[in-house]
Amino acid sequence: MDNLIIDAHIHFDLYKDRERETILHDRKKYHIEQLISVSNNLASAKDNLFFSRKHNGVHAAFGYHPEQPLPSEQELERLHSFMDKHQHEMxxxxxxxxxxxxxxxNPGLPQENYVELLESFIIKAKKFNKPIVLHAVYGDAPIVCGLLEKYTVEKAHFHWFKGDAKTTEQMIQNGYYISITPDVIYKEKIQQLVEMYPLSNMMVETDGPWPFEGPFKNTMTHPKMIHQSIAQIAKLKKVNIKDVYKQVYKNTKSFYTI
Known part of the structure; x- marks a missing residue:
């Protein structure tokens, strides 16, 4: 089948039960082969592990989303222990x-504490030889690139990336991957990123259940939206849509070893 898709970044655990059931039910109809479900914290990681065990093709990544207060030392220790225990299912x-x-x-928020937290996860990724899924946009992206270089971590996935041309070029040179969200349909900056970034290092995602505007306004974020994203990528890259399907599918399978 030429139009198989993989959602390279979704918060499957954050959907309501009925919404998850809808997505799972629709997988065959919309050629959704696999989902990479990322975690926000330990409770989220436990839920995603459960879903990955229950549903073939749902894969769990474990981590701590940075857009929230820092975890306590005990919370972080428990999360790291969980990752150690379940590294082969991650x-x-x-x-x-x-x-x-x-x-x-919150301009007064101490960034150095978050840098230290991120560094602990980069060390984990290096130790486990696992890909790392990154929330790093605008001025934060160069800092993250520096940390990845420090630990020679090459399998880096910048999801929903937004940043300047200089940082984008650095990411391209380092062989990092990005994933494109459905707002490529209506956001000029995302379209420019697609034009600039090599297709060989590109994946597609929804970041669901995060909602979108444009043609997706007031609708549940669903992996089927990726088909429209791929059509737009093909248009922007001036490449046959079948070739885009094949390339991004191949990229994701290779990057995540699935």
Whole structure:
């Protein structure tokens, strides 16, 4: 089948039960082969592990989302212990990164503590030889690139990336991957990123249940939206849509070893 898709970044655990059932029911109809479900914290990681065990094709990444207060030492220790215990069931480390939006609303928030937290997860990814899934946008992205280089971590996935041309070029040179969200349909900056970034290092995602605007306004975020994203990528790259399906599918399978 030429149009199989993999949602490279979804918060499957954050959907309501009925919404999860809808997505699972629709997988065959919309050629949704696999989902990479990222975690926000330990409770989220436990839920995603449960879903990955219950549903073939649902894969769990474990991490601590940066756009929230820092975990206590005990919370972090429990999360790291969970990751150690279940490393062989973990598709990757994530979602981790730096709190751009949280700091924008709280300028006094000490960034160094979040950098230290992220560094602990980068060390885990390196130790386990697992991909790392990153929330790193705008001015935070160069800091994250520096940390990845420090620990020679090459399998880095910047989800829903937004940043300047210089950082984008650095990411391209380092062979990092990005994933494109459905707002590529209506956001010029995302379209420009698609034009700039090599298709060989591109995946597609929904970041569901995060909602979208444009043609997706007031509708549940669903992996089927990826088909529209791929059509737009093909248009922007001036590439046959079948070739885009094949390439992004191949990229995701290879990157996550699935």
């Amino acid at each position: 598709i990757g480390v994530g979602e981790v990164g730096l709190p751009y939006y949280l700091r924008r609303n």
